[in-house]
Amino acid sequence: MADKFSTTSQVELTRRDMMKAAAATGAAALVPALGSRTAAAAGEPVVRGYGVTTAQLKDWSNMTKSIGVQMDFSGTNNSVGVFLRDVVASQLGDKVDIFIFESGTEDILGPQGVYLEIDEKNPELKLWGRTADEWKRSEVVQGKDGKQYGVPVIGNADSFGYFPDKIGVDPSGQEDISWQVMFENEKTRGRVAYDQTWTYSIGSAALYLQGQGKAKFANIADMTRDEAKTVVDFLIARKKAGQFRTLHSAFEEQVQLLTNREVDVINCWEPATRDANMKLGANTVRYAYTVEGYFKWGHGAYIAAQAKDRGNLDTIYKVLNYFLDGEYRALQARDRGYAGPNMDLGVAYAEKNGWSAEDIANLKATDEKVTRKFKKPFVSTTTPSNSDAIEEEWQRFLNA
CATH class of the missing domain: 3.40.190.10 (Periplasmic binding protein-like II)
Known part of the structure; x- marks a missing residue:
């Protein structure tokens, strides 16, 4: 980390x-x-x-x-x-x-x-x-x-919640899905919720850009000002293109956006998908395995x-x-x-x-899930050395 x-x-x-x-x-x-x-x-x-x-x-x-x-x-x-x-x-x-x-x-x-x-x-x-x-x-x-x-x-390892039927993927939830569905996918444009805090959001965008060969970062967990600017320039362009329906800031909002089906994709905490499925039915919402990596x-x-x-x-x-x-x-x-x-x-x-046999199976699945996810980048930190510069760049995205 x-x-x-x-x-x-x-x-x-x-x-x-x-x-x-x-x-x-x-x-x-x-x-x-x-x-x-x-x-x-x-x-x-x-x-x-x-x-x-x-x-x-x-x-x-x-x-x-x-x-x-x-x-x-x-x-x-x-x-x-x-x-x-x-x-x-x-x-x-x-x-x-x-x-x-x-x-x-x-x-x-x-x-x-x-x-x-x-x-x-x-x-x-x-x-x-x-x-x-x-x-x-x-x-x-x-x-x-x-x-x-x-x-x-x-x-x-955090990623995003999604409705498989809305983005057209295998409903089993076992498929690796690119962060592209969050950032520049015509099928999801206007149906994405994005966390408004940079600590939780800027890294995933950098993961996507790097995974697609559109940018390189020495350390996604501690970007330089220029690297943060690259990410924010991309996000501002996607914001202006109407990719994001809303920016959210609280766990309760995550659950509400999913249970009300206001969005098709949302970068959120995994428990939000669990809570949403309690109301919508088991496995209605899936939590993504991703192509590029995770907020670990x-x-x-x-x-x-x-x-x-x-x-x-x-x-x-x-x-x-x-x-x-x-x-x-x-x-x-x-x-x-x-x-x-x-x-x-x-x-x-x-x-x-x-x-119960179901609870025990879920424990084993949790272990397998995290082991699988931890094989990919990136690991977060609450205290990057360039946090002031990242915050300044992020404000440009919020104000755009």
């Missing part, structure tokens, strides 16, 4: 800006509400977490029953700026044990000492040795300095540096190990369609606990 923000300038900028805000409004205003869950039962330890909501179990009591630890989790959205603000400016590590976020922050907060290095020999991290390097040594959890700052949690992402769990002085590191490592184990893997795959390390343990858990 490729180049990330390799300097300290973003952290220092965030620190200065947020401390100014803290001085004006009070630091407490910057800290997300914590401790919202029911207090732990007598003698039952609590680990406090903060991060992206997609990493949450729908019911953390499953973990408590399994390992005897409660989770007090406060969620945030996918904005790296908000995350850095809360972690750095608000010194959130004073209250939080575990941070969970997408790739990129480990290259900033790890070297700054905000995250602890992972102790791979901690006795509670029992599954570390059998966890594949493609997960535990990925750039999601390893810093550019080669240090291990996190434990892998979940990952997926992963979440890592990182230990707050302050936790080393709280005396609960073994309990924290017990939770980190749970993220690598079968129960968490099975529940995440069933409920969200996300994969992660040790999927075989997820299958074993489902079989042991009497899950």
Whole structure:
């Protein structure tokens, strides 16, 4: 998972800006509400977490029953700026044990000492040795300095949802489909929804252009200004040609656009197609295997540096190990369609606990799906070094 923000300038900028805000409004205003869950039962330890909501179990009591630890989790959205603000400016590590976020922050907060290095020999991290390097040594959890700052949690490879009958492809959903149906296809022109955030959209357009031999990029995850301009010039032309019906910005919009059949193609999160099919019928909407590649992402769990002085590191490592184990893997795959390390343990858990043959088959299919998708580019990062330039170019597309 490729180049990330390799300097300290973003952290220092965030620190200065947020401390100014803290001085004006009070630091407490910057800290997300914590401790919202029911207090732990007598003698039952609590680990406090903060991060992206997609990493949450729908019911953390499953973990408590399994390992005897409660989770007090406060969620945030996918904005790296908000995350850095809360972690750095608000010194959130004073209250939080575990941070969970997408790739990129480990290259900033790890070297700054905000995250602890992972102790791979901690006795509670029992599954570390059998966890594949493609997960535990990925750039999601390893810093550019080669240090291990996190434990892998979940990952997926995002593409687009589509109605097979509308774009004229095999309804099985197993066919590799080009991103061309999103960007310059007469059959879909005016029937495409495109995410308005550049972090989620500019890379897929670059993948398409490169796959078609129309442009070359040294690193799609961290484009230069000129490379971003090439992509945006193309997207502006397609926008003016009427390719996009609408730009969307929220998960609920994704689901609504599909269930209302307002569009035929949409770059979206895979759970949006699952939710839409609950209303439209199984497999009405498919989630694409693509010709050119995917927006591949992963979440890592990182230990707050302050936790080393709280005396609960073994309990924290017990939770980190749970993220690598079968129960968490099975529940995440069933409920969200996300994969992660040790999927075989997820299958074993489902079989042991009497899950239906359909649910077990779906777990195996999730493993096969992600393995297939991860063979293609590109891997995203929340903190590209040229983010300011990319943002400026993206504004041209939004304003066109």
